[in-house]
Amino acid sequence: MKKYIVFLLSFYSTFVFSQKVESYKLTKQEISERELENVTAFPIYKAFEFSDKGGVYELVLGENQKTVSKKDTLNTKIQAICVVNDHGGFLEKWRINDLLENTIPKETNIWFWTKYCSTKDIDGDGYIEPIIVYGTRNEDGYIRRVKIITVYKNKKYVIRAVECDLDDCRSFEKDQNWNTLPQKIKTYINQLTEKMRKEQDLLLKNG
Numbered sequence: 001m002k003k004y005i006v007f008l009l010s011f012y013s014t015f016v017f018s019q020k021v022e023s024y025k026l027t028k029q030e031i032s033e034r035e036l037e038n039v040t041a042f043p044i045y046k047a048f049e050f051s052d053k054g055g056v057y058e059l060v061l062g063e064n065q066k067t068v069s070k071k072d073t074l075n076t077k078i079q080a081i082c083v084v085n086d087h088g089g090f091l092e093k094w095r096i097n098d099l100l101e102n103t104i105p106k107e108t109n110i111w112f113w114t115k116y117c118s119t120k121d122i123d124g125d126g127y128i129e130p131i132i133v134y135g136t137r138n139e140d141g142y143i144r145r146v147k148i149i150t151v152y153k154n155k156k157y158v159i160r161a162v163e164c165d166l167d168d169c170r171s172f173e174k175d176q177n178w179n180t181l182p183q184k185i186k187t188y189i190n191q192l193t194e195k196m197r198k199e200q201d202l203l204l205k206n207g
Contacts, residue, residue: 021126023050023119036060039081039090045112050119053126057093058083059119061112074109076100080132094154096132098147105138116196123184127153143202150181150189157181159189167207
């Protein structure tokens, strides 16, 4: 009987724990119902809700859509903001801002690469580690910059890459604190980087 009770308690605690970590993309209606338009001044490109041991979070990805045409939508600025609902308002946990750089050839677009973004509990600690990926493209149509930002315990760990045909203008740099991330997260990011190399024909390396 004791073994049966222990089994039930173990099963229940595992079930409750698993229920705490989840994530999904919000529809336009859900974005409106949660009034997430008030979180960012930019048009919302995509938004996600995720929950873990820390609570329930809303992640809003905004792009300023500076030029909109039938062919393409070009952004000059982007913004990612993570908030929690706090007594009817929003309490900001972290944010990411970026914009086009003045380069030759000229950068013409910056956008969130949501195909490679994720909101998962990578290391199994009960907390989700959001990964935000975005890039820029220049006027010649080539990808110039790529950033991979991991948010671990509300702190950002960034990989910055510049694509270039010439060795001396190509770079791939990790923040000094990047190696302090748990090994499971580093392995996941390394696998993600390799996936991007193959799928997007990127170098993502120094020199």
